[in-house]
Amino acid sequence: MHVTSSRKEDFRAHLEAARLDLLTLNDVSATAQHVYRRHVDISRSGQNYYYLLYNHGSPWTVHQMGSGGRLLSGDMTLVDSRERYEFNFPDDFSVLSVQAPVSWLENWLPHPEALLGRRIDGQQGWGLSLGTLLRQLSPNAVGALPLPDKLLADQVGALLCLALQPESVAQQRVKPAQDLAAGIGDAIRARCTEPGLVAAAIADDLAISVRTLHRTLAMQGTTFAEMLIAERIVIAQRLLSSPAFKNLSISEIGYRVGLADPSHFTRVYKRVTGQTPKQTRTGS
Known part of the structure; x- marks a missing residue:
């Protein structure tokens, strides 16, 4: 202590x-x-x-x-x-x-x-x-x-x-777990574009242990990596679809959402969306 x-x-x-x-x-x-x-x-x-x-x-x-x-x-x-x-x-x-x-x-x-x-x-x-x-x-x-x-x-x-009162424990633990999972999601969303973001950084932001973070997300059927990638791809889709960002290269967009390696960005983007970044940009 x-x-x-x-x-x-x-x-x-x-x-x-x-x-x-x-x-x-x-x-x-x-x-x-x-x-x-x-x-x-x-x-x-x-x-x-x-x-x-x-x-x-x-x-x-x-x-x-x-x-x-x-x-x-x-x-x-x-x-x-x-x-x-x-x-x-x-x-x-x-x-x-x-x-x-x-x-x-x-x-x-x-x-x-x-x-x-x-x-x-x-x-x-x-x-x-x-x-x-x-x-x-x-x-x-x-x-x-x-x-x-x-x-x-x-x-x-x-x-x-x-x-x-153990008969109410199951009811008591659902809301705290959901509330904490929501807080983790908000923290990931706020920092998801940082390259190299790790679970320990989010746990520190929320004053919880990394073990608690992973356990809470597992209870919701997801993982830190899955949530982080999902948030990054949501932003990437918006940037690729917006005329305001048409002058940015695809690799620059990947960099801006925390995926600095262009080939890795393309692979992850296609796995999540079913399209390549170029197909999203051209609307094909």
């Missing part, structure tokens, strides 16, 4: 940790700070986890995957260390961070990507039950509990599943 703080002179942080079967409980208290997980931080990580964060201190905000909210005391949120996130703790804070292996959590929640960064209300329903359990699972208390660790860990998974 990358951390900044306006309290450099009296900055403090304290962490206590304990294992609970496959989970790790981290009780964290610290001075006001702003926390970022960036692409460079992700690339340096040897292992990745989901984190269920329970706020038992002052309010703070979370943002990940286009979702976010303000967490009051007793509220929770779920984040994925494989994706960029941002936490803003304006005051001294106290959080229980439940570190869960990816495979463990995805056995409880089949589509957690739709739920990242969302506020889990700890004041009602199953969220209240989950929060009540987490409040009792301090690292100091775990070893003294009379139940097996696996049973307690499974209780966390079961209540998390209920709090996030």
Whole structure:
């Protein structure tokens, strides 16, 4: 993570940790700070986890995957260390961070990507039950509990599943995926004429990982390369058909849409449209 703080002179942080079967409980208290997980931080990580964060201190905000909210005391949120996130703790804070292996959590929640960064209300329903359990699972208390660790860990998974209402997960994930795919499409459209444009550049523009970009487009039945070529060819067709651009050579038009190699431009154009650029220009 990358951390900044306006309290450099009296900055403090304290962490206590304990294992609970496959989970790790981290009780964290610290001075006001702003926390970022960036692409460079992700690339340096040897292992990745989901984190269920329970706020038992002052309010703070979370943002990940286009979702976010303000967490009051007793509220929770779920984040994925494989994706960029941002936490803003304006005051001294106290959080229980439940570190869960990816495979463990995805056995409880089949589509957690739709739920990242969302506020889990700890004041009602199953969220209240989950929060009540987490409040009792301090690292100091775990070893003294009379139940097996696996049973307690499974209780966390079961209540998390209920709090996030898995019956509505399929409905919840459709719109976020469609919204993100639309955003990716807009970003590609805005930059498609840049030679050498790659998926990582679009992912950076949208503050998502390349993995998320490819996965989102795959859910829509397409790929980054297909979308990029389609947008370039749409522009090329317009230029070739417009009298205003009749003095531009075909190779120059290819260059202007990001396809600098004339023969490659011709091959791609014909594959997509069924015509050569010259046939489009002459109307034949």
